[in-house]
Each structure stands twice: as structure tokens, then as C-alpha cells.
Amino acid sequence: MIDQRKTCFMGSGKMGEALLKGTLAAHFLHPKQVVMCDILPHRLVEIADRYGVSTSQDARTSARDSQVVILSVKPQDIRAVLKTIREVVEEDHLLISIAAGVSTTFVEEELGKKARVVRVMPNTPAMSLAGISVVSPGRYAHPEDAEYVLAFMSSVGETMLLPEENQNAAMAIHGCGPAYFSLFIESLVDAGISMGLSKEVSSKLAVETMFGSARMLKETGMEASELRRMVTSPAGTTVEALKVLEENRFRYAVIKAVERAALRAREIGEELEEER
Template sequence: MAVEKGIGFIGGGQMAEALIKGLISAGFVSKEKVIASDPAVGRRDHLAKTYGVRATDSNKEVVSSSDIIVLAVKPQVISRVLEEINEYVTMDHLVLSIAAGIPLRLLQDGLPRDTRVVRVMPNTPALVGYGSAALSPGSFAREEDIMLARDIMGAVGIVVVLPEHLMDAVTGLSGSGPAYVFAFIEGLIDAGVREGLSRPVAAELVLQTVIGSAVMCKETGRHPSELASMVTSPGGTTIDGLYMLEKGAFKGLLMDAVRAAVRRSMELGGHT
């Protein structure tokens, strides 16, 4: 469902671009209703030329031109940005923050009292319409704000609503998760090359294997271990490969990677 509201992005990086592309492609908002700010002229030119949106170096202009404001800046600069836009934000604005690790408390304290805020943790597959996002509403967010935030993020993937204390876990899992998956894909491709396959052939086989496996998990609803057992014959090739993964603590390493990212998210939010 398309909206007539103006959507403004403060910060024009990769995640903002993913949302801009996804929202316009899904027909959720027209490009004329989108504005983005970024200090880098290269990013502004790229967004304007690629998606036909208005791009500016003024965060004030974004706020004054928008009904919905998406804070898409690095967590390290969020306090400065909030201070800069504070006097221009009104009760008519809905503010969505996708700044990793930044809690609702800090967002609400940095904006006028009663500002409607929703904290969101998306991920970059939103760029191709397969994003995963979690959102947590602030104290003054209304039910319709939550629904609107769900519609915005739902235009580029799936959405879950969670209590805020779980948002750091989401950041470490699905927020950082694509990087883990890309590293896994790269490793499999390199393994194919090591065994004599050309890189293009290895890449084609690996990508389809990963996509097909993920679709099997989602569409069958069966446990991953049950699906793995379907290709694990007694004394066969797969069990030898799985043994090496277990010997190297593969799943343990993944769990540690997620925990490390969760802890960093907590640090960025000022709580450990």
C-alpha cells in the first residue's frame, strides 16, 4: 500500500540506500516523496541519479520536508545529529532509528518530549527485497505508528516486533548475519577452486546451493538437522565433511561471532 507521506533519510549510506530502493521498487512511496541527506557529495549524487530522489547536505531540510524521518547514521554520531535536528522535530513527525545499538532512551532524550520514536534493526538484504527487520516502539509511539513502521520495513522483507531488551540480540544475529553468510559463501567458493573448479563454476554452484538450502528450511519448516540428515549417508562423503566442521567447532564459532556482535551493540548503546 502506497503512502502519501514524505519520507526523509538522515544519512545516505548502504542501509538507507537499501530502504530507498526497496520502498520505491515496492511502490510504497514515490521518488518525489523521498529526500536524503549525506555529507558526502558522491553519495548525494549517487542517490539522486540512481533513484531520482532529492538529495541534500542539510539535515534540517530533511526534517522540514518529511513526515517520517529515518535516522540512518552511524551510532557514533547519533548524539550530534539529534542535537542538530532537535528544534525542528515536531509532534507530527514519526522518527525511525536504524542506528545500531542506540537505545530508545537515548533517542527520546535527544528529541522533543512526546516525540514518536520507533527503533528498528534492519539488514542489508533489504536491498533485494529479502530483508529481516525487528522493531521496538518508544514510549510515545502509537499503534498506527507501529503499523506504519511495519509497513515500511515489510516493503523490503519480513518484520518482527520485539521488546527492546532483545534488540541487541537482533543486531548481532540478523543485523550482522549477512556478513557471516557472505564469509561462508566465500569459503565454499574457495573450497571449490581448491578442488579444481573454475571460480565462476564454483560460485554458481555455491550460490544455488545456499539459496536452495535456505528455501528448503523455510518452505518445509523442518529442522535444519533433519534436512542435513537427508544428505548424510552412513560412511558417506557428507558425514566426513560434517565431522571436520564439528572438529573445528564451526557452530561454536558462529555462536561466538553473534555474541561478539551483540556485546559491541550493547557497548555502542552505552550498556554492557
């Protein structure tokens, strides 16, 4: 079902485009009710040609004329955007922020009013309608705002409603996760090539294995450790491979990487606060 609210995307970066593409493909939004706002004219031409939506370089007017404003800019740019739209944001506006590390309190205080803000962290697979998004309402958001955002994000994948204090930890897993998986696939492909397989064959084997494993875990509900044990036979090939990964502290490296990503998200928020 298409929602009828006028929706403005502030920023046409990769994630903003992913959400636009996904919500249009899922028929949650219609091109006629969407305006994409950005400072880059060539980017707006690309978006208009690709999706048939309206575009604008006038953030203030775009926000004023919309009911839902998606803050899809980089964290370092969000203060400037909020300053631009501050005077036109009213009580009937719903703001959805997907800026990593930026709290709803920061958005509210920058606007200088009790704005209805919902913080969301989606991930890139939203472009294939296979993402997962973590949703956290701000203190002035209405209950129906959270319901709306959950429905909005459900059009591009799964959703989870979590307290905002869990956002950075969650982002370090699902927001950054596609990069972790991609690096692992790259490594599998490199290994295949080093042993004489073509890149095409190695890539297909790696991608289909990851896809099938993830699908199996999702559909059966089994623990990842259970699937690992199913594949690992005593004195077999897999157990020898896992020994090498453990000897090289694979699990430790993953944990530390996720912790560092979460820390960086917190640092981004703190840096914005210090700039006030």
C-alpha cells in the first residue's frame, strides 16, 4: 500500500538512494510524492532520470512542503542541514535520521524544539529489499511515528525496535556487516584463484555458499554454532581449516573490529557535541 505523505530525502548518497530505490520498488512510496534534495546538480539529474522523482537544491522549501523528512546526509553534514531547515520544521513533521552516531537528542536540540525524531540505522542490502534496520524513537516521537517508520523500513527488509543506547552496537554489526562479509568473500575468492580456480568459479562458489548458509540459519532458526558443527567432521577438512582460523585469532579479530566500529560511532556523536 502506498503511503500518501509527501516525503523529502535530504541527501542522495548511497544509503539515501538505497532507501529511495527500495521504498519505490516495494510500492510504499510513489515517485510523485517524493523530492530528493542535494547540493550536487549532477547527482540530482541522475536520481531524477533513474527514479522519476522530483529534485531540489532548496532544502528549506523541500522540508517545509513535506510531512516526512529523511535525514540521509553524512554525520558531519547534519548540523548544516538542521540549521537550514530549523525554522520550517513544525509539529506535524516527522524526521527520520539515518546518520550514524547522531542521537535523536542532538537533532532535537539543533532544531531547538520538541521535534518528532526517529533514529534509524539501515544497511546497504536495503537496495535489494533484503536489509535490516534498527529503529529507535526520540523522546518527542509519537507511538504512531515508530509504527510508521517500522512500516517504512519494512518495505526494504527486516526491522528491529531497540532502545537508542543500543544503536551504536547494533550498527557495528548490521550497518558495517556487509563490508565484513564482502571482505571474507574476497578472501575466499583469492584462495580459490591461488589454487587454480577461475575468478568466476571462485566468486560463484563463495557467494552461493554464504547466501545458502545465511538462508539456512534464517529459515531453520538454528544457531550458527550448530551449523558449524554440522559441517565439521572429526579429522576432516573443515576442522583443519577452522584450526588455522582460530590459530590466527579470527574470532578475536572480528570481535575487536565490531567494538572499534561501535566506538567510532560514539566518537562521531561526541565530536558533534564538542563542536557546539
